[in-house]
Amino acid sequence: MEPMQLFELVIAMLLAIIALQYVATKLGVPPAAALLIGGGLLAFLPGLPVISLDPALVLVIFLPPLLMDGAWFIALGHLKRHMIGILSLAVGAVIFTTVVVAAVTHALLPDLPWAACAALGAIVSPPDAVSARAALANVPLPARLSILLEGESLLNDATGLVLFRFAVAAAVTGSFSAVDALGSFLFLAIGGALVGAAIGAVWVFLVRRLGDEYLMIAAAVIVPWISYLLGEQIHVSGVIAAVVTGLVCGWYQHVVFSAAVRMRGTSFWTVLIFLLEGSVFMLIGSSLRGVVERVGGFEIVLQEMAGPILLILLALTLARFAWVYGSEAVIVLLRALGWKRYKPVGARGAAVLSWTGMRGVVTLAVALSVPADMPGRDFMLVCAFAVILATVIIQGMSLGAVIRWAELREPDGVGPRVSMSQAEAVMAQAQVEIVERRAYNEAGELVHPQLLKRYRAKAEISADYAGQEDQYADRIQAHFDLVLEAIAAGRAELLRLHRAGDIDERTLQELERDLDLEELSAISAKAS
Structure with a gap:
């Protein structure tokens, strides 16, 4: 041949x-x-x-x-x-x-x-x-x-x-x-x-x-x-x-x-x-x-x-x-x-x-x-x-x-000791602790208020959600459905700006990458 x-x-x-x-x-x-x-x-x-x-x-x-x-x-x-x-x-x-x-x-x-x-x-x-x-x-x-x-x-x-x-x-x-x-x-x-x-x-x-x-x-x-x-x-x-x-x-x-x-x-x-x-x-x-x-x-x-x-x-x-x-x-x-x-x-x-x-x-x-x-x-x-x-x-x-x-089922007592939502709560707590320590300068002034607010809210939500997945399932699905719709709207507007010649290729690629990462994160969170 x-x-x-x-x-x-x-x-x-x-x-x-x-x-x-x-x-x-x-x-x-x-x-x-x-x-x-x-x-x-x-x-x-x-x-x-x-x-x-x-x-x-x-x-x-x-x-x-x-x-x-x-x-x-x-x-x-x-x-x-x-x-x-x-x-x-x-x-x-x-x-x-x-x-x-x-x-x-x-x-x-x-x-x-x-x-x-x-x-x-x-x-x-x-x-x-x-x-x-x-x-x-x-x-x-x-x-x-x-x-x-x-x-x-x-x-x-x-x-x-x-x-x-x-x-x-x-x-x-x-x-x-x-x-x-x-x-x-x-x-x-x-x-x-x-x-x-x-x-x-x-x-x-x-x-x-x-x-x-x-x-x-x-x-x-x-x-x-x-x-x-x-x-x-x-x-x-x-x-x-x-x-x-x-x-x-x-x-x-x-x-x-x-x-x-x-x-x-x-x-x-x-x-x-x-x-x-x-x-x-x-x-x-x-x-x-x-x-x-x-x-x-x-x-x-x-x-x-x-x-x-x-x-x-x-x-x-x-x-x-x-x-x-x-x-x-x-x-x-x-x-x-x-x-x-x-x-x-x-x-x-x-x-x-x-x-x-x-x-x-x-x-x-x-x-x-x-x-x-x-x-x-x-x-x-x-x-x-x-x-x-x-x-x-x-x-x-x-x-x-x-x-x-x-009709196989996971036997009782088999599987991870910590569920995914519990692991997320532990991870969020570790993150908020480091942010709380670094959110203030040496003079004791709060220099990262928005960051501190964001991580505290994330830790509270994760702790509340852990072990209660069924109770929040519908709200979580609706939340991330809306997030994905917002991402799609942002992507459509970004493409409109590029097609109209208002932004160049580099700007398109940088902002599109941010949207891609946000979309992947939302899809992963919705699936879990």
Whole structure:
């Protein structure tokens, strides 16, 4: 493909992402499913080239920033508190699913070596971070379930990649050692964590000294790739390295970024992640044509592969249910024996956890990296694509309904000790105290009367509002509706002055920025 054709194809894909995202929003379906289906349909349009993905390039382009994004915004305190549950899903469930899929595959295809069956299990076992984020973007979940799924999606790829590596090595050498596999996994994980922590520390040190806000944002954008590539270069887990770097940077960004850097950086990063996530699903869908052509067409897929793939997909789904409900039973048993540290999520919560097993870019990229001479490679590739398609479309599109059916509620005593309105009151009190001390000069004269009046009023209103949100809800909504109407009126008048030539472009931009900040503040206050 010519470079110009490649560029035109990229632009066309980005336009398709925007269009499909819009359609998905209007129809109320998960964008991931719409993008995947849209990419699959576009793949068979006459005249379009067959999309051939380089698995290593796909992973290095998409995985680090998407992992960084998840780690950057995750609640670190909740992550530590629920680490046992997260590791149960990210390590235990992946290993268990790999074993189940390997056993079922070998039973269905006895001629396929055990190592190849294990490789297929490792390919399809880890749920995908991107798919999980996309499916959960617009569905409310209790904090515990959210952190379990977010934490799992950050760490399980490392487990799947290590299992796949050992399965391929076993297929090539004909030998396998569980002790060596465990030792290698620990080395890769610990090494990746150390690399990630080191890169995060260097990032914090440098960002404190850069000064220029655009350089700070640029440093935040490239750091996940640096961490991932360095981890892979020294043969430890690049996935873990990127995640730990994201955790470190996310923890310190509140003190090293100014408000302007945080607002501009977050806006840029949000758009970047949106395009990367959309591109992932579009590329997965677009690769369907190449996968089908490689195995000889849809007829071969339907006649020879559809039956085993459906049974493997069923085994894959049931394995997650078995692990989640089995873990739930263990917790109930431990509590019955007197160990009360861990609480069960409940039968309905376990059903939601079990149903969030969408696969995505990692599954496809790992399937594409299977050596060409490995037995069953074509079947693995078709199976991987079918698993992605089925889980994203079926589970992704029905997840909202499952969550509504479950009617999950935050358990009593779970959640932040201080509500948002109470936190606002505490913050307002701290502000008024500093203003009261500085509002008078050394002679005791009041030099900032309006500022003192403003902050005292804010502190009084916040204290009165704290804990009585329901009582003031209608008045608050009406208040900020009026504020937004006033901002709109001011913006219209500002544009009239500019269009009439009464103010120049610089004045327009400065005053419009003030209105934008005021509008964002009002929208945020109204939503909270």
